[in-house]
Amino acid sequence: MSGFTIKGWCPDAWRPMAAGDGLLVRVKPCFSRLSREETLQVCALSRQYGNGLIDVTRRANLQIRGVAEAGWRPLIEVLVNAGLVDPDHAIEARRNILLAPHWTVGDASHRLAVELREKLPELPDLPSKMGFVIDAGDALVLLDEPGDFRIERGESGGLILRAAGREKGVAVSEGEAVGRIIALAHWFHDSGGAAAGRMVRHDAPLPPWAQGDARPAPPAPPASRAQPGPVCAGFVYGVPFSQIEADRLAHAVTTAGATSLRLTPWRLVILEGGSAGEHPGLIADPADPLLRVEACPGAPFCPQATVATRDLARRLAPLMQESLHVSGCAKGCACSRKTALVLTGREGRFDLSRNAHAGDRADISGLHPDHIPALLETR
Missing domain, CATH: 3.90.480.20 (Sulfite Reductase Hemoprotein; domain 2)
Known part of the structure; x- marks a missing residue:
């Protein structure tokens, strides 16, 4: 689309x-x-x-x-x-570090993030959408989150370095992990990765030292990492x-x-x-139906959207038992994952797709926003 x-x-x-x-x-x-x-x-x-x-x-x-x-x-x-x-434009552009949110001061994730932050000047210039993921807890919480260069806990218990788009990574010690992730960023730059824009789209063979057969550790249960409620x-x-x-x-x-x-x-x-x-x-109740719904700003806040999104999403939330994504256009900025239902704006109306991404082939096309609640009520 x-x-x-x-x-x-x-x-x-x-x-x-x-x-x-x-x-x-x-x-x-x-x-x-x-x-x-x-x-x-x-x-x-x-x-x-x-x-x-x-x-x-x-x-x-x-x-x-x-x-x-x-x-x-x-x-x-x-x-x-x-x-x-950061007063340095280049350093600010490199500060794209996604850290496992439940880190504590002095744990492995925090130690690695501190070191990477200190060594940002050593990184090459990279496309601005690119980022780093540090997920070194016992169970991974960021497997579904985008990040091009990843330090993760491996299934054997040690750390691994993994490039986005590759199922497996290479085992690294904590002492060498940040140096290796910086080296991988330089390899991406030097091998023409900027043309692809993201690691997942860069098809050049990884350097031998970045290849391995180490798999990431199992993910943490979704409920333990992403719902309202008390934490330590x-x-x-x-x-x-x-x-x-x-x-x-x-x-x-x-x-x-x-x-x-x-x-x-x-x-x-x-x-x-x-x-x-x-x-x-803010939402304090983990059962609140709004937590199942993703929606971008939509029109008129985004110049690429042709439909308003969030008022409709609020109307539809109580009708949903599964995930819903209401997207103002086919870019799908609010959610890159498949959802049970996705409504994609197009020329002032919506296309509906099931178990899909925004912009995927529509099961029903050209829906007026006012007709969608009744359609979902009769599913």
Whole structure:
């Protein structure tokens, strides 16, 4: 399906992306964690320079939405001075590290992330969509999350280095893991990987030292890694459609007494040190039907979408017992996985597909949004 444009890059603070509601400015918190003070500052900046909406991205970052071009430079200056954006454009572009969200200070995942962060200047220039995954806990939680260069726990109990798109990796010690992942990034660069854009699309044979027969460890049960509820560090909350009003996020952090905010790639955040409770704009109930539904911003917030998405998704959520993806166009930005039902916007209407990705061949085409709830009720 055509009709949309693949940008080929992701926004960051130094290279914002224009959306229907203004510029998107991405903030990449160190290890996907913000202190209470940093969280409240980002919320204040969202109100001052943006439209008061904040996205939680699939890479466990934040996006300040609706920034005017005239406000971008002052916003960047504040973020740099706060230590939330690197003053070096190249280093900021390389800070695409997705860390297993339940890391603790000093564990293997944290140690590796600290080392990789310190060695970012050693990396080559890479396409902006590329990223690193560190998932070194006993059970893997990021197997389904995109990342081109991966350090993971292997099924034998040790660490492995694995390139995206390859089922197997090579065993590495903790002491050599970061050096090897940097070397793999250089190999990608030097072997012409930029033309492919992502490791999974780069078909050059891996160098011998990056080839092996080590498989990743089994994944953790989904319920143990991705649902609202209490955890050792605090309480996990869902973020409907990965977006929250800045005022509501600030209110939740303040009233819960949270010491920090930890982000995940699953539309969930952790209020660390905070008490459990109901907070407007966040989901505390793991049975909430909105947790089964993915939806991008849609029209008019995305210039490539021809349909509004999130109001329809809220209407459909109570009707769904399985997963649903409502996508404004065939890009499927909100969800790269197959879902039980996917509605893909096209020329002001929706195509419906079952067990599919956005943009896959439609089972029913040209549905008016108002007719879809009745269709699902009669399934």
